[in-house]
Amino acid sequence: MSATPLLELRGIDKSFGPVQVLRNVDFSVTAGEVTALVGDNGAGKSTLVKCISGIYSIDSGEIVFDGRPVRINSPRDAAALGIEVVYQDLALCDNLDIVQNMFLGREKRSGLVLDEPTMEQMAAETLAGLSVRTVKSLRQHVSSLSGGQRQTVAIAKAVLWNSRVVILDEPTAALGVAQTAQVLELVRRLADNGLAVVLISHNMNDVFAVSDQIAMLYLGQMVAQLRTSEVTHAQVVELITAGRSGGLGLSGDNGDGANGTGTSGADRHDTPPTATTEPGVDR
Amino acid sequence: MTAPTTTAARPLDVPAAPVPTVGSHVRDYLARVRGGDMGALPAVLGLIVLCAIFSVLHDSFLTQGNFANLFTQGAAVTVIAMGLVFVLLLGEIDLSAGFASGVCAAVLAQLVTLRGFPWYVAVLAAIATGALIGFVLGFLVAKVGIPSFVVTLAAFLAFQGVVLLLIKGGTNVSVHDEVIRAIEIRNMPPWLGWAMAVVGIAGYAAVQLLRHRNRTARGLVTEPLAVVWFRIGVLAVLVGTAVHILNLERSHNPLVSLRGVPIVVPIIVLLLVLWTFVLNRTAYGRHIYAVGGNREAARRAGINVDRIRISVFVICSSMAAVGGIIAASRGGSVDANTGGSNVLLYAVGAAVIGGTSLFGGKGRVFDAVLGGAVIAVIDNGMALMNVSSGVKYVFTGLVLLAAASVDAVSRRRATATGNR
Ligand SMILES: Nc1ncnc2c1ncn2[C@@H]1O[C@H](COP(=O)(O)OP(=O)(O)OP(=O)(O)O)[C@@H](O)[C@H]1O
Ligand SMILES: [Mg+2]
Numbered sequence: 001m002s003a004t005p006l007l008e009l010r011g012i013d014k015s016f017g018p019v020q021v022l023r024n025v026d027f028s029v030t031a032g033e034v035t036a037l038v039g040d041n042g043a044g045k046s047t048l049v050k051c052i053s054g055i056y057s058i059d060s061g062e063i064v065f066d067g068r069p070v071r072i073n074s075p076r077d078a079a080a081l082g083i084e085v086v087y088q089d090l091a092l093c094d095n096l097d098i099v100q101n102m103f104l105g106r107e108k109r110s111g112l113v114l115d116e117p118t119m120e121q122m123a124a125e126t127l128a129g130l131s132v133r134t135v136k137s138l139r140q141h142v143s144s145l146s147g148g149q150r151q152t153v154a155i156a157k158a159v160l161w162n163s164r165v166v167i168l169d170e171p172t173a174a175l176g177v178a179q180t181a182q183v184l185e186l187v188r189r190l191a192d193n194g195l196a197v198v199l200i201s202h203n204m205n206d207v208f209a210v211s212d213q214i215a216m217l218y219l220g221q222m223v224a225q226l227r228t229s230e231v232t233h234a235q236v237v238e239l240i241t242a243g244r245s246g247g248l249g250l251s252g253d254n255g256d257g258a259n260g261t262g263t264s265g266a267d268r269h270d271t272p273p274t275a276t277t278e279p280g281v282d283r
Numbered sequence: 284m285t286a287p288t289t290t291a292a293r294p295l296d297v298p299a300a301p302v303p304t305v306g307s308h309v310r311d312y313l314a315r316v317r318g319g320d321m322g323a324l325p326a327v328l329g330l331i332v333l334c335a336i337f338s339v340l341h342d343s344f345l346t347q348g349n350f351a352n353l354f355t356q357g358a359a360v361t362v363i364a365m366g367l368v369f370v371l372l373l374g375e376i377d378l379s380a381g382f383a384s385g386v387c388a389a390v391l392a393q394l395v396t397l398r399g400f401p402w403y404v405a406v407l408a409a410i411a412t413g414a415l416i417g418f419v420l421g422f423l424v425a426k427v428g429i430p431s432f433v434v435t436l437a438a439f440l441a442f443q444g445v446v447l448l449l450i451k452g453g454t455n456v457s458v459h460d461e462v463i464r465a466i467e468i469r470n471m472p473p474w475l476g477w478a479m480a481v482v483g484i485a486g487y488a489a490v491q492l493l494r495h496r497n498r499t500a501r502g503l504v505t506e507p508l509a510v511v512w513f514r515i516g517v518l519a520v521l522v523g524t525a526v527h528i529l530n531l532e533r534s535h536n537p538l539v540s541l542r543g544v545p546i547v548v549p550i551i552v553l554l555l556v557l558w559t560f561v562l563n564r565t566a567y568g569r570h571i572y573a574v575g576g577n578r579e580a581a582r583r584a585g586i587n588v589d590r591i592r593i594s595v596f597v598i599c600s601s602m603a604a605v606g607g608i609i610a611a612s613r614g615g616s617v618d619a620n621t622g623g624s625n626v627l628l629y630a631v632g633a634a635v636i637g638g639t640s641l642f643g644g645k646g647r648v649f650d651a652v653l654g655g656a657v658i659a660v661i662d663n664g665m666a667l668m669n670v671s672s673g674v675k676y677v678f679t680g681l682v683l684l685a686a687a688s689v690d691a692v693s694r695r696r697a698t699a700t701g702n703r
Contacts, residue, residue: 087583
């Protein structure tokens with residue numbers, strides 16, 4: 001890894017009651033790069049994101065931002081650090097227009113009155129900075145936009161605030177081929193503009209198309225975080241579904257450094273998320 | 284990937300929309316109407332049709348005296364409807380607004396008549412009572428989590444009882460205070476009516492033209508200047524005509540003169556301007572629309588959703604209090620029926636007929652005025668024709684149903700055409 005990470009998570013644990021959803025997770029994000037976060041359904045991706053964005057508090061572990069250890073206790077804390085999240089369900093107000101949505105909750109005012117011209121100009125500049133040309137008018141209601149355009153608005157909303165980390169939870173899940181390509185292009189451009197981007201996706205083609213690094217979660221554990229150029233499609237799939245692939249991923253037995261070889265990829269763990277037989281659980 | 288990598292310095296060319304012309308503006312409007320966003324259109328058409336029908340059926344409908352009656356008769360319902368718009372914007376309902384106005388009117392009567400307080404103390408106390416009622420309702424809805432339908436249905440019943448208790452089971456308490464009575468039964472001198480009209484139109488024109496200039500100067504897409512002037516012109520003609528008619532002599536007795544704009548009219552205009560400003564120009568108003576459109580999105584945007592929900596009930600009940608004061612002013616007394624019978628249905632009907640959606644997220648304070656006018660015309664026209672209460676209720680019910688159908692259908696259309 002070339003640069004030092006902008007955001008680094010070390011040994012994050014998170015439980016909901018008796019269910020431990022995240023176990024000793026390490027994760028790092030570098031500015032100017034797209035870091036893909038992949039894992040099967042229920043692996044804990046959304047939960048990890050919510051820990052970063054302050055919606056959930058972490059049980060233990062450390063979050064380091066820009067070299068300083070930080071505590072993120074609320075979405076406000078995350079926003080203050082410049083961490084913005086585009087959620088799986090976009091959370092836009094259909095009855096408001098593009099500008100109104102982009103500034104929702106953080107409206108520009110002059111005195112008591114909303115400063116519409118300034119907001120409209122800033123929104124226009126942000127969209128221009130992202131080379132977005134697909135929207136007809138900034139004053140059209142979000143309800144009249146296509147899925148891809150809505151995603152664009154949600155992403156633009158996230159980058160409006162001089163944000164430094166933008167996390168996208170499955171931004172292309174509901175999109176067609178053309179719109180997926182548009183959104184991925186936008187994701188790439190965010191990183192090229194110097195932001196640290198986290199992309200959650202189930203689509204390996206998308207992940208390999210835009211990411212610089214891939215972090216793989218398996219049943220709440222981070223099995224590996226590798227440079228995209230150093231892994232193959234098949235290896236990633238195996239790491240996601242089995243937790244290891246060849247020499248990569250979780251070790252085969254409980255002794256941590258005993259052997260890093262593991263067994264063949266055919267040796268799958270079909271254990272439920274609450275499994276107690278997983279390596280690393282015993283103390 | 285094909286696009287250049289550094290784009291921050293790219294020229295500002297995003298709103299690639301062509302500069303709007305009068306033609307494109309009209310086309311956009313027609314497209315919006317076809318797409319289900321009919322706005323004020325049904326109410327305006329309904330108003331014209333109803334006025335035409337009643338003036339054909341009864342000669343005294345189109346007289347200056349009756350025209351003035353429309354304002355004083357519709358005032359209380361309109362003001363209550365203005366408050367209801369806020370609650371409806373969140374997709375909630377306040378069924379107790381009618382009797383809340385009764386309670387506040389009873390408080391007013393108690394203080395001003397039975398205890399001899401000055402009118403302003405009584406008025407403030409009535410409005411404060413409304414605010415308190417709204418806070419309790421809003422708290423029960425937002426914090427305790429009871430559906431607003433149930434909370435306000437319970438309040439509907441309870442407030443009916445409170446009115447009875449406040450007037451001590453008596454038949455009524457009269458309100459003789461000169462100032463309070465003046466709201467509904469006195470008129471402004473004709474010159475003052477004209478002066479206010481001119482100031483109002485000039486103010487509207489100034490705001491509209493300044494905004495247009497400001498936006499053009501900053502290179503933002505603006506509507507054509509002709510459209511702005513058209514709106515100003517329409518307003519000037521409507522207001523001018525109304526003031527002119529209201530300034531005509533309407534007394535049948537040659538010894539007393541009865542002319543001028545009723546005092547309640549500028550009060551309604553003031554409330555309309557105030558609440559329209561709050562909804563359209565402040566962050567608070569924006570947040571009301573946001574919570575009504577998508578509560579979860581509003582929450583994630585850092586908006587204090589509970590506070591917004593409580594506050595709209597406070598506004599609604601406070602406006603109900605103002606409506607109650609107007610009703611007391613008109614009747615000269617407060618009885619067990621003040622704010623009762625059809626007041627609530629008329630008020631909800633006014634908001635919905637004007638174009639405020641029952642599904643939340645869509646509505647303007649002006650809708651209450653427009654719908655209030657429709658309701659006043661129906662009520663007044665039918666009274667002139669001496670139809671029985673039975674016919675009147677059935678007809679009003681049908682109009683409300685028609686308005687709600689327009690709302691539901693246009694919403695279906697909007698989702699069909701909007702979300703493609
Ligand atoms: N609030 C909660 N309370 C209890 N369990 C939860 C809660 N949120 C998530 N979980 C559990 O945590 C696990 C991880 O969920 P999470 O939503 O993070 O998965 P994910 O990787 O985002 O999955 P997907 O790809 O389906 O979005 C799941 O087993 C889920 O049931
Ligand atoms: Mg998820």
